[in-house]
Amino acid sequence: MTIQQQRAEETRSRILQAAEECFAQDGYDKTSVAAICQCAGVSKGAFYHHFTTKHEIFMALLNRWLGGLDEQLISSQSIQATIPETLREMAGLVGGVFQAAENRFPLFLEFWSQSVRDPEVWDITVAPMQHYRDFFTGMIERGIEEGSIEPGDPQTTARVVVSLVMGLLVQGMLDPQGADWEQVAREGIRVLLEGMQQKKQ
Amino acid sequence: MTIQQQRAEETRSRILQAAEECFAQDGYDKTSVAAICQCAGVSKGAFYHHFTTKHEIFMALLNRWLGGLDEQLISSQSIQATIPETLREMAGLVGGVFQAAENRFPLFLEFWSQSVRDPEVWDITVAPMQHYRDFFTGMIERGIEEGSIEPGDPQTTARVVVSLVMGLLVQGMLDPQGADWEQVAREGIRVLLEGMQQKKQ
DNA sequence: AAAAACATACCGACCGGTCGGTATTTATCT
DNA sequence: AGATAAATACCGACCGGTCGGTATGTTTTT
Known part of the structure; x- marks a missing residue:
């Protein structure tokens, strides 16, 4: 990689960083390209050299953000543990996720809001949801196999879990100080598991 | 009420209706006052005769929408039933709520998105959440009293319930066709109750 | 010198809000 | 009851300003 390419990529990431901050602070529409440039310390020419459109940088951010999130969650499952144990462990991670992504939450809401209008945004916003759905469906199925979870429709149960997590996310986004969301x-996962686990009769 | 007042209120509600449609379709920022006026079939003068600001009509819509929602939910609790029965009954209402408010969901997301920036919007958007929290806290407490729910922190349990409902809402908003959300x-309420109910040992 | 990486000046479109004017209804006076 | 004044409801041209995007020039690397 040449010196010039290095410099270019540095500027590019500076712009991305600045855009993320600006979008989170003021929302997509109210963030002007000029504001992003000023925040990044570059000119408009630099911006339009690296990105063709304001919309494009928004999508770039969305992809980067979702990619990181996905990686983090999937890698957090240990193999030797029981399904309920794994789920409980994942619940413990919520606090970390909240703290790590606290300032990105407004951006998240922005994505959702945009996804109603923009099919392109919808695709990559809703896809992870279905991805997690499948992920949890697999877990539930294995739990049923190993006998730690009461037989039932894994699809529906998985949706219940995802719904709970989504709800926690939203509440955490809108009212971070409202409770100890972790x-x-x-507690939510505990109660859910209690309700899903085989009763010893 | 005079003829002129009738006429005025008719135009006012026409503008409100048009604004609701436009905001839901294009979002707050991208909806121009001119577009609202065209959709309502009135002039800009009429608009600014009835509302002082674009922001004001947004708030008017928000208040109207929350008022209706609140009424609907609170009135749906029967007194003679057991707490778990009441909760199950309320879960059955979800389908109706979804169908009734389907086209308002984008507006809902818009409200949330705005609430991150606008404290005024935040107040009246987050307040209902705390309201429902208290509402469910009361129910859980009564459930504990009547012995149908295992003792524990009613606050936290209530937050779990609200989270589940919120998550269902979001998923239903973003992917209405993705599942039979009702x-x-x-199922979610059933599992939660199963986990919360006193086990006969 | 060719190309990449920026900078700067600028354009046309649009938007929220204003304002002077008009038409219709309502109140007041004779 | 008829005339007149006042208030209400509404119209639509217009303005200051902003914004996304472009065209062109300048510097730096290869």
């Missing part, structure tokens, strides 16, 4: 997550 | 709601 604790609520743990 | 069924998921019923």
Whole structure:
């Protein structure tokens, strides 16, 4: 990689960083390209050299953000543990996720809001949801196999889990100080598992 | 009420209706006052005769929408039933709520998105959440009293319930065709109750 | 010198809000 | 009851300003 390419990529990432901050702070529409440029310390020419459109940089951010999120969650499952144990462990991670992504949450809402209008945004916003759905469906199925979860429709049960997590996310986004959301997550998963587990009769 | 007042209120509600449609379709920022006027079939003068600001009509819509929602939910609790029965019944209502408010969902997301930036919007958007929290807290407390729910922190449990409902809402908003959300709601409440109920040992 | 990486000046479109004017209804006076 | 004044409801041209995007020039690397 040449010196010039290095420099270019540095500028590119500076612009991305600045755009993320601006979008999170003021929303997509109210963030002007000029504001992004000023925040990044570059000119408009630099911006339009690296991105063809304001919309494009928005999509770039969305992809980067979702990619990272996905990686983090999938890698957090241990193999030797029981399904309920794994789920409980994942609930414990919620607090970390909240803290790590706290300032990106407004951007998240922005994505959702845009996805109603823009099919392109919809695709990559809703896809992860279905992805997690499948992920949890697999877990539930294995739980039923190993006998730790009561037989039932894994699809529906998985949707219930995802719904709970989504709800936690939204509440955490809108009212971060409203509760200890990590604790609520743990309690929620606990109760859900209690309701899903085989009763010893 | 005089003829002139009738006429005025008719135009006013026409503008409100048009604004609701436009905001839901294009979002707050991208909806121009001119577009609202065209959709309502009135002039800009009429608009600014009835509302002082674009922001004001947004708030008017928000208030109207939340008022209706609140009424609907609170009135749906029967007194003679057991707490778990009441909760199950409320879960059954979800389908109706979804169908009734389907085209308003984008507006809902818009409200949330705005609430991150606008404290005024935040107040009246997040307040209902706390309201429902208290509402469910009361129900859980009564459930504990009547012995149908295992003792624990009613606050946290209530937050779990609200989270589940919120998550269902979001998923239903973003992917209405993705599942039979009413069924998921019923199943979710069922599992939660199963986990919360006193085990006969 | 050719190309990449920027900078700057600028354009046309649009938007929220204003304002002077008009038409219709309502109140007041004779 | 008829005339007149006042208030209400509404119209639509217009303005200051912003914004996304472009065209062109300048510097730096290859």
